[in-house]
Amino acid sequence: MSDPSRPLDGRVALVTGAARGIGQRIAVRLATAGADVAVTSRDPAALSGTVEEIEAAGSRAATSQLDLLDPDGAASAVARAVEQLGGLDVVVANSGVGGPTAPLWEVDVDDWDQTFDVNVRGTWLTLRAATRHMIDAGTAGSVVVIGSLTGKRPLVDRSPYVVSKSALIGLVRSYATEVGPMGIRANLVSPGFVSGERLDWVIAGQAASRGLPEDEVRDELAALAPLRRFVSPEDVAETVLFLASDTAAGITGTDVNVTAGVVMY
Secondary structure, X not given: OOOOOOOOOOOEXXXXXXXXXXXXXXXXXXXXXXXXXXXXXXXXXXXXXXXXXXXXXXXXXXXXXXXXXXXXXXHHHHHHHHHHHOOOOXXXXXXXXXXXXXXXXXXXXXXXXXXXXXXXXXXXHHHXXXXXXXXXXXXOOEEEEEOOHHHOOOOOOOHHHHHHHHHHHHHHHHHHHXXXXXXXXXXXXXXXXXXXXXXXXXXXXXXXXXXOOHHHXXXXXXXXXXXXXXXXXXXXXHHHHHHHOHHHOXXXXXXXXXXXXXXXX
């Protein structure tokens, strides 16, 4: 009899951007649910803590360096995951950059392009590489892309990031439509204001841009949520696990908000 606490037993997952924050908690949660997990980072040495937690959960881990500005990077990461762990059933495209904080008319062209190259093109490259393997292997896999509430509720002076995250909604819907007949599911998770280093960075940028104290910005963002709190990385990880598992077998092309109610559509 299968263990309901380990719904991913026997499966292999790939989580990009798993050195810290949301990506790390997702990777570890998939491991505690039974999956062997391949993890990536631009700095593979930074993955040591994630690997330790995956192995402590009784799962195997594999690591690879992945810079999404490298057009061949995603294919190499997928190939390494398959080679070291024996397959690929779950893909979590989490890697991304925050982009610049500036009024739209003052954003540098290179900063705009890099934000899109990583967040949109890099996600597409990840999906392309993973899908080619899944199709060849006949795998009925699950793909989860990490978006952001700011793709639907913009913050001031964050246009490159906002627009890149909005683009992921269309990317996932198109992708789910195309791969559905092959048994592959694809969904987007849009986290809200997630406690951690990235939120601290966003708050500092908003405070500087608007000429406000950081504590005031922090309180303002928390007050936007009906639950009156920020989201934890574990909140996001649990949602990803649900979408990755057979419990969500009838769900594809969906954008799931994990925002404490800041976004409800």
